[in-house]
Amino acid sequence: MTVRHAKKNDLEQVLEIEKLTLSDPWGYYNFQAALEDVFLVFAEQDISGFLVAVCCHRDIRGAIVKLAVHPEHRRQGIATQLLKAALEMLRNRGMLEVCLIVEITRKPAIALYEKFGFEITRTINMSYEDDMSDDSFYEMKLNLSPDWTRLP
Numbered sequence: 001m002t003v004r005h006a007k008k009n010d011l012e013q014v015l016e017i018e019k020l021t022l023s024d025p026w027g028y029y030n031f032q033a034a035l036e037d038v039f040l041v042f043a044e045q046d047i048s049g050f051l052v053a054v055c056c057h058r059d060i061r062g063a064i065v066k067l068a069v070h071p072e073h074r075r076q077g078i079a080t081q082l083l084k085a086a087l088e089m090l091r092n093r094g095m096l097e098v099c100l101i102v103e104i105t106r107k108p109a110i111a112l113y114e115k116f117g118f119e120i121t122r123t124i125n126m127s128y129e130d131d132m133s134d135d136s137f138y139e140m141k142l143n144l145s146p147d148w149t150r151l152p
Contacts, residue, residue, distance in 0.1 A: 014050050
């Protein structure tokens with residue numbers, strides 16, 4: 001089991017996982033562009049998970065943009081390994097803070113982020129009066145100070 005940088009020939013498998021797991025899937029060219037950023041995959045023979053992060057805000061803040069694990073491979077520590085590797089990479093690139101946005105209903109994801117020290121900083125409510133769905137999100141942040149070592 002290995003976490004490694006994504007390659008162009010990984011994109012078909014990444015797209016399959018994306019369609020199975022996320023409600024607003026990216027297309028091929030979004031992922032191709034992400035190859036320039038922090039784009040990690042968890043691979044044995046096949047890709048079973050991926051993470052996309054970017055460095056932004058004057059190169060001191062990173063953002064976790066996508067994290068997904070194939071439904072057949074969940075609860076095996078794959079997301080933990082991907083997140084750990086990404087946070088170490090972002091810290092090594094000089095990031096002082098990492099942020100992300102997660103749907104409020106994704107309790108296992110929120111628990112994972114909290115395990116790493118992310119804290120909820122605000123709630124983003126996208127629901128409308130006549131819409132019965134709950135499209136609310138948490139913005140979460142992690143301070144990557146020089147003494148940060150909170151890795152599960």
